Amino acid sequence: MSTAFTSDITGAVVDSLEGTADPRLREVLGALVRHLHDFVRETEPTMAEWESAIAFLTATGQTCTDTRQEFILLSDVLGVSMLVETLNADRAGTGATESTVLGPFHLTESPVRELGADIDLVGSGEPCVVSGRVRSADGTPVPGAVLDVWQASAEGYYDVQQPGVQPPGNGRGLFTADAEGRFWFRTCVPSPYPIPTDGPVGDLLRATGRHPYRPAHIHFIVSAEGHAPVTTHIFVAGSDHLDSDAVFAVKKSLVQDFDETDDPSLAREFGVPNPFRQARFDLVLNPERS
Amino acid sequence: MSTAFTSDITGAVVDSLEGTADPRLREVLGALVRHLHDFVRETEPTMAEWESAIAFLTATGQTCTDTRQEFILLSDVLGVSMLVETLNADRAGTGATESTVLGPFHLTESPVRELGADIDLVGSGEPCVVSGRVRSADGTPVPGAVLDVWQASAEGYYDVQQPGVQPPGNGRGLFTADAEGRFWFRTCVPSPYPIPTDGPVGDLLRATGRHPYRPAHIHFIVSAEGHAPVTTHIFVAGSDHLDSDAVFAVKKSLVQDFDETDDPSLAREFGVPNPFRQARFDLVLNPERS
Numbered sequence A, B: 001m002s003t004a005f006t007s008d009i010t011g012a013v014v015d016s017l018e019g020t021a022d023p024r025l026r027e028v029l030g031a032l033v034r035h036l037h038d039f040v041r042e043t044e045p046t047m048a049e050w051e052s053a054i055a056f057l058t059a060t061g062q063t064c065t066d067t068r069q070e071f072i073l074l075s076d077v078l079g080v081s082m083l084v085e086t087l088n089a090d091r092a093g094t095g096a097t098e099s100t101v102l103g104p105f106h107l108t109e110s111p112v113r114e115l116g117a118d119i120d121l122v123g124s125g126e127p128c129v130v131s132g133r134v135r136s137a138d139g140t141p142v143p144g145a146v147l148d149v150w151q152a153s154a155e156g157y158y159d160v161q162q163p164g165v166q167p168p169g170n171g172r173g174l175f176t177a178d179a180e181g182r183f184w185f186r187t188c189v190p191s192p193y194p195i196p197t198d199g200p201v202g203d204l205l206r207a208t209g210r211h212p213y214r215p216a217h218i219h220f221i222v223s224a225e226g227h228a229p230v231t232t233h234i235f236v237a238g239s240d241h242l243d244s245d246a247v248f249a250v251k252k253s254l255v256q257d258f259d260e261t262d263d264p265s266l267a268r269e270f271g272v273p274n275p276f277r278q279a280r281f282d283l284v285l286n287p288e289r290s
Helices: A004-015 A023-043 A047-063 A070-077 A080-091 A200-207 A264-270 B004-015 B023-043 B047-063 B070-077 B080-092 B200-207 B264-270
Strands: A127-136 A146-150 A172-176 A182-188 A217-223 A230-236 A259-261 A276-280 A283-285 B127-136 B146-150 B172-176 B182-188 B217-223 B230-236 B259-261 B276-280 B283-287
Touching: A004 A023, A004 B080, A023 B023, A023 B080, A047 A070, A047 A200, A047 B047, A047 B070, A047 B080, A070 A080, A070 A200, A070 B047, A080 B004, A080 B023, A080 B047, A172 A182, A217 A283, A230 A283, B004 B023, B047 B070, B047 B200, B070 B080, B070 B200, B172 B182, B217 B283, B230 B283
Parallel strands: A127 A276, A127 A283, B127 B276, B127 B283
Antiparallel strands: A127 A182, A146 A172, A146 A217, A217 A230, A259 A276, B127 B182, B146 B172, B146 B217, B217 B230, B259 B276
């Protein structure tokens, strides 16, 4: 049902944005108003439903702290983060490693570490070596590429979720690829874990009958001069929940084997007990568009 | 630009809602996901823009307190509150007094007052008598109708905005119409006032070159057994900003004269100094649908 007033109000709000100094802000806000009003007109919320929505958004904002970002989590479980990330990656062109979501746990700076360092400071999980090469789309290595790496512990928690249990920086490292673009570091094999469910986003998942689990993964942001950065994960092949990630972030090309390796001399070289798990993959960047 | 992944993700998120126990919640969330993704696909936000949006929503939630509701204010300045309110009123049928927004200041219970009482506890403004009758759509009076009334002071602030300056309950009253549906109370003539601009919504108004003012008005929620309640304002004819209300809440039928009245005996009857301002209007409710 729609009266003259309810069809005019959208135009009135869009018109009120005419004085916006930044043309891009005006464009985005105008589109927001149109789509938001379309949603309201389609669903015709009762006043009680509107009040529930206000209360939900308020609680989501108030759940955020220095170490927790519930609005990013909401964006994640609604597939918005993944859509934004992918549209941006598409704009950067094909050829690079596919992107996926940043996630809500990239809140602290990763500590600078030497190649080969162990980011598992508590030694809780199955030892693992991650290695590969950062390449440009044409195959040439990218020396000095920077890899920002973070992952949850073998128990499924990030350092910021367990202050006092995990030392700050556990599971995190900022690595610089060598002169041939190579990188390698030690860690534990990550585990699937639930996103935090003790806030409004948890209530939403329960109400929709959705599980909160993410398949096992390691986060990467790879950047290098003259190249477009890539924000991605590497997922552990065979992990649970690869087909039902709570945040819709799995892309097939990002799933990698973490093979059991029995090679005493390689184990000695990397400084891990034999046998160990090993993941080897290249990370590919596109040259920056001029 | 749209790849297979970015078109599939919307379907994947909508499908993930299949287990929602409440069919109405499933319908609303499905529509939310579709419209939100359409907005993202149309505007293709950069990651920095997405981060700004997350930061804005977070700040909006964190600005809310027991006496301030910044998300309602955001809903108001985007015209969403007014759209929801009007769609609900349309559903209740025509004939009743038109509705308008609740606004963010209906946070405390209005004190019960006798008909004729003065809700201006500080005596700051121009004395005024508000009176009329609550009628059903067919013209019959509605005895015992309840009128929840609230307004800002002559300086343009609600009691909850000025604890320590205004006594709690200033500008508020809960009245019961008499056996003929009549109501009358004293107050001061309200003034136009700016909505709060020291939070994220104020930043939004400044960025869009919009003023924050609302034309002078008194809020009413009128309810009675067997009738659909009406949430509305009465606006003061001739007030500034009637054509550019910051929250898009003005409807022509809600603008009423607040006439200067020179009538010593009427002034004595109402207990106000002569001359005084007077607003007289009926409030009309629709019978509840069975």
